[in-house]
Amino acid sequence: MSLLDLTIRNVKRNFRLYSIYLLSMIIGVIIQYTFSSLMFNQDIIDALQNREMFQTGMAIASVVIFLFNIFFILYANSFFMRQRKKEFGMYLLYGLKERQIVRMVFYETLIMGAISLVIGILLGGLLSKLFGMLLMNLMQYDQVVSLSFPLGAMATAVGVILLIAVIVSVQSYFLVNRVQLTELFHANQKAEKPVRVSAAMAILAVFLIVMAFILICSGQGSAVWKDYGTYSMIGTAIGIIGGTYLFFRQFAGWLLRLISRRKKYHEGNTVLWTSSLRFQIRGNTLNLTFISLFSAVIMMLLCFVTINYKVQFDAVGMxxxxxxxxxxxxxxxxxxxxxxxxxxxxxxxxxxxxxxxxxxxxxxxxxxxxxxxxxxxxxxxxxxxxxxxxxxxxxxxxxxxxxxxxxxxxxxxxxxxxxxxxxxxxxxxxxxxxxxxxxxxxxxxxxxxxxxxxxxxxxxxxxxxxxxxxxxxxxxxxxxxxxxxxxxxxxxxxxxxxxxxxxxxxxxxxxxxxxxxxxxxYSKQIESSSLMLFAAGFLALIATFALASVIYFKQLREATEERLQYSILRKLGAENSQFRSVIRKQLLFVFLPPIVLGLLYSWTIIKYFILDSVKDFPELPGIVWSIMGIYFLIYLVFYASSTNLYYRIINKNS
Structure with missing residues (x-):
């Protein structure tokens, strides 16, 4: 049997696992191609007064999207490869050499890349027309945007797939060449240790976050910011970054420990979802901190450019x-x-x-x-x-x-x-x-x-x-x-x-x-502000998807690792309704806090440093709340999807 035949059999036999990775690649191609094709669309270029500014701005945004795509797909691949460590160990045990396994992974990536390119370019072409019409509407132009498939955008999408194939092959080489065979077979059996927590550090986390909110709410016109602007900025940064990290590292662990000491701790299913979370804190701290902070940055960016877009119409006339x-x-x-x-x-x-x-x-x-x-x-x-x-x-x-x-x-x-x-x-x-x-x-x-x-x-x-x-x-x-x-x-x-x-x-x-x-x-301002809003919206959509996926794939990995424990609980008499309740509570504890913290940070900064300076536009607070509401709803969809998939994984072969 050739490596190509083995590759095809692997895909057929593990289609569910491959489908998650394939979906990630398709989404990556759609995103890259949709945005890149706008830069090459002649109908859009002909309608603009400032073509050079548009192409430069789109090129910069395209590079950022390219980096996001690489990060997103490689993160999905890290989950994918972790699930296959035992498989690679079997191949080595049966006599396959490391370079043969690397070639097989390369073939797999190319096959899935080819499928992703076909589907991604077709769907991306349709989305490109839709987003092009949206961009023209933002700029208040009546230009008709035709469906097109520019060669430049296709070349960019192909380049992304080839680069990913090379990186994935290198990644698989280090996996099978630098890790001992016994580690490959027992990779999924390594358990994380619970973090040591203290009430003092938990209180410090709350203190730092409250300090940051007090400084922000004092407003840029206050004496604190006028006279001590640099120190206030440093204090706010320490409060937000340090407070958020300690919140997930110490306060969350301390809260779970507090729950475990309640008299009714062993009643119901509390012991099941809290004990699992206590062991996950160490691995989730950096992810959840990053998601909170980056969510705040995304919301501030999107709200700022939206406010800028709305104000520009009146600002030009003034x-x-x-x-x-x-x-x-x-x-x-x-x-x-x-x-x-x-x-x-x-x-x-x-x-x-x-x-x-x-x-x-x-x-x-x-x-x-x-x-x-x-x-x-x-x-x-x-x-x-x-x-x-x-x-x-x-x-x-x-x-x-x-x-x-x-x-x-x-x-x-x-x-x-x-x-x-x-x-x-x-x-x-x-x-x-x-x-x-x-x-x-x-x-x-x-x-x-x-x-x-x-x-x-x-x-x-x-x-x-x-x-x-x-x-x-x-x-x-x-x-x-x-x-x-x-x-x-x-x-x-x-x-x-x-x-x-x-x-x-x-x-x-x-x-x-x-x-x-x-x-x-007017033409320059409206085109530049529209381009900023469009690019920021597109980047925010991608970043939201990527950040939610970080949690998503993390939970999929943990669900796979905990399948044995749930199987034992089932044999002891636990019912499906209990499993569903445990999973919902466990994932809610992971999904909700970072989003809530991120939204609170962004709203407070926007309110006291932007909205308070444009009070002549009473509709702006409603727009900001709408943007944040949509962002929150997207994460709720990810939460619901994760709970359903988590449940299906722990029930597989149980």
């Missing part, structure tokens, strides 16, 4: 509020711009020609603007009536009412917008042909002209604007230079990329002329 605005040039250029707009598909809703006075600030601009280095040099003064007219057309409620030498600074993106109380208003001096001092009534987080933009480079710097009373404007108008601006309101401004390029090309002929367009920033 930073670049005008559909098209530019510094008025000579009449012929203005007519050329208006003709270009008229000939486009975007109808003009309004067209204003306000003026601004150009003055030099004498007072430090930091009083009126946060981060003044982000603003265009100098200062522009806009009349109250011109400002209110534009604000009314926008439909905003940011009108002002000023008297005499009162002024309002428009510090868009301001960290601390403020309305000054009587007696606290700061003074701000500007110079024309003489110095004039204004009283700042408020600092508003709002833009009149917005950031200057470029169709290629997006945002550059923003205009430093004061709104002053009509009376003050009239007094200064004859003493300083003026700028006139052309401000257009258009229909479907978010899709005016091509129009903006044409208008910008005309305006840019005058060096240094101010130009700002909503479309220049």
């Amino acid at each position: 930073n670049v509020p005008n559909d098209i605005a530019y510094e008025s040039l000579d009449p012929s250029t203005n007519e050329q711009v208006e003709g270009t707009i008229d000939s486009s598909k975007h109808k003009i809703q309004y067209h204003l020609k306000p003026q601004a006075l150009v003055v030099s600030p004498v007072t430090d601009r930091g009083i009126a603007f946060d981060n003044p280095e982000y603003y265009i040099p100098g200062l522009w003064l806009v009349a109250e009536k011109d400002y209110n007219e534009l604000i009314t057309l926008r439909g905003d409620k940011e009108q002002v009412n000023l008297q005499g030498m009162e002024a309002v600074s428009l510090a868009q993106g301001s960290d601390y917008p403020k309305t000054y109380a009587a007696g606290e208003t700061p003074s701000f001096t500007v110079k024309t042909d003489e110095e004039k001092t204004f009283t700042l009534k408020a600092k508003k987080d709002y833009a009149y002209l917005g950031w200057s933009t470029d169709p290629i480079l997006a945002m550059d710097k923003k205009a430093a604007v004061f709104v002053i009373s009509d009376e003050a404007y009239q007094q200064l108008a004859s003493h300083t230079d003026k700028k006139t601006f052309e401000i257009y309101g258009l229909t479907d401004a978010k899709n005016a990329d091509e129009l903006s390029k044409q208008v910008h090309a005309i305006v840019a002929q005058t060096e240094g002329a101010y130009y700002s367009s909503f479309a220049d920033v």
Whole structure:
């Protein structure tokens, strides 16, 4: 019998064991191919404004997914190989050489890899179309995504399988070459020792976790974080990481020991599920700690990019509020711009020609603007009536009412917008042909002209604007230079990329002329935030599956090892209903704590460091809870699946 024949017979004889490993490989191929094919899909590329950014981002994410896949499949293989140690021992006993066993494993991996490639690519192609449509929907594009099977994506999937085949072969070589024959036959009989626990260490675990929560809940605006930010961050990290490790290493063991000392410990099935868990703590501590911490990271990443995506729509409008605005040039250029707009598909809703006075600030601009280095040099003064007219057309409620030498600074993106109380208003001096001092009534987080933009480079710097009373404007108008601006309101401004390029090309002929367009920033921001959300969602899905699988395969291994004990219990009179109850309680103790801790960490950090800073979006907490709810439900599915499979394994041949 050839090695290939032996390989085929092995697969047929142990189909259940092979099917678990094969399913892992198929899932790995589907994930890799689905994401890679998006990067090569021509329909998606044609729809994008920023193709290079998309391809770079997708390439980086694809590498991360590739590493996740390798980790996931090799972890599944480690479970698979552990179950076959006795089989390898038999082969060696019958005279097969180590290199023959390695070749057999290589053949097996290639056969399962070929099956995985066919199934994975077919299913991945369908999922790629679905996810491509989802990505276009996130970017608010109407592009149709066709079903395609790019060669580049196929080559990537083949590369993953070949690499896995090589790694698995090396892994099997070390297994059969470095381990003694007796160890192979008794590999599954090695029992773990229970961890020594103490009440003091259990209390320390709780103390560290509570300390971390107290520091986080104090909020980033508290004195603890403002004055001792570095120490607070170190303390939080120690509390979360150290507390979580001790929670599973000491607190869980101490709790199980406490349960075992109860008077009613031997009643029911408590003794069965707790005694098993006490012996599993040592092997599960690192896994459960890693799952808790990584779950928190996954949730924070996914919630952050979701919040970023939701906020971007309003953020672009706040930073670049005008559909098209530019510094008025000579009449012929203005007519050329208006003709270009008229000939486009975007109808003009309004067209204003306000003026601004150009003055030099004498007072430090930091009083009126946060981060003044982000603003265009100098200062522009806009009349109250011109400002209110534009604000009314926008439909905003940011009108002002000023008297005499009162002024309002428009510090868009301001960290601390403020309305000054009587007696606290700061003074701000500007110079024309003489110095004039204004009283700042408020600092508003709002833009009149917005950031200057470029169709290629997006945002550059923003205009430093004061709104002053009509009376003050009239007094200064004859003493300083003026700028006139052309401000257009258009229909479907978010899709005016091509129009903006044409208008910008005309305006840019005058060096240094101010130009700002909503479309220049919108397409880049929405594509980048959509790509971040899509990639993060995809990575979170994979990571969730991989992390849950760590627990899943760990429990499968333990179920296989405990099959003999359950067989003895059955002969002593234990019933199936008792077995099911024991398994549910035992696995619940393993699945639930890491997920609950991870969700608590992520929610607390998101609540006090992100949500509290975007209170203008009341729907965001509900979105965050929805994401966490879906994450929790996925783990419940894994829990239910694990309990059913665990029960089937312990009942096999019993």
